[in-house]
Amino acid sequence: MSRLSPLNWPVLRQLRTGDAFGRDTNTRSVRTEEISARISEADRVVKSVCPYCAVGCGQRVYVKDEKVIGIEGDPDSPISRGRLCPKGSASEQLVNSSSRITTIKYRAPGATEWTELDHDTAMDMITDRFLAARRRGWQDTDDQGRRLNRTMGIAGLGGATLDNEENYLIKKLFTAAGAIQIENQARI
Template identity: 75%
Template sequence: MARFSPLNWPVVRQLTTPDRFGRGEAVTSRQTRDLKPRTATADRVVQSVCPYCAVGCGQLVYVKDDKVIDIEGDPDSPISRGRLCPKGSASEQLVNAPGRQTQIKYRAPYSTEWQSLSRDKAIDMIAERFIESRRRWWQDTDEHGRPLRRTMGIASLGGATLDNEENYLIKKLFTAAGAIQIENQARI
């Protein structure tokens, strides 16, 4: 540690430098001057959109060695102008959380254990159940013979972590399948 000297006092530096009001370099400690931003070591910066709500705040994703090291608000975003809510600020945990599930898990009815499934098997199971529910609960006409062409066995509740394009495609899919209960958490 350097030897203490009254010449290093901020008030002395303030009086002996052009920073007379003590708003800059004169009152900055050596420790503060030596600090480096945690994003300085990033290999690249990628622009993204926060995945949480439908606002669409801009994010800067800092990547080092193909791993996300930090996420900050994008000051060039016309929506958020560099600001993020607490959830958006913590969105780095979406990819780096140690408890994040990276496999598809399935628990059979009445089972107490989860089992891993392949992606193809899970998609096939979902498609079979979707088609069966649509077929079983299909209503072609009402009691007066008026056309309905709908199913009451399928509903959709979308999440705000999906972007606008994904929510648009989900809405189109469920509408084409005849579902009428289609809602999104971001709108509620």
């Protein structure tokens, strides 16, 4: 039968082959039979958490040759049950963006250009500034002689892109350093 025969029209073909609802061979073509999912080429699947907000939606990250090739919602997650919002669905672009900065940048006071720093130098600068601010703002006692043991020189603002465990550890760090101004974006 020729392709243009009226007997080959989709509705007639469905009725002729017993596929009245069009869910069997009538909906398939050579092209669709050859298509495979882009994630089928992945070397491994890593479970992760979406980095965007405090909800903590589960993600499946598909990796091939140590490069992220796709991210989908994790159906095993009790929080999101396999669903992701538009930002979570696009988080693969966050990882693979050609404009993503992967080095430490520093712009000195008064400078107009950024320079790259190595990890150790950057950590030393942050530590020195943290300790100096803590020292400058330290308060042993108040006006009435009551013990305070706190600093007003540093404050902490946690981000909702961190999970509960990371925020808990950051809270403990700032509390141990004597800071009392500690807040989190997810609570504000």
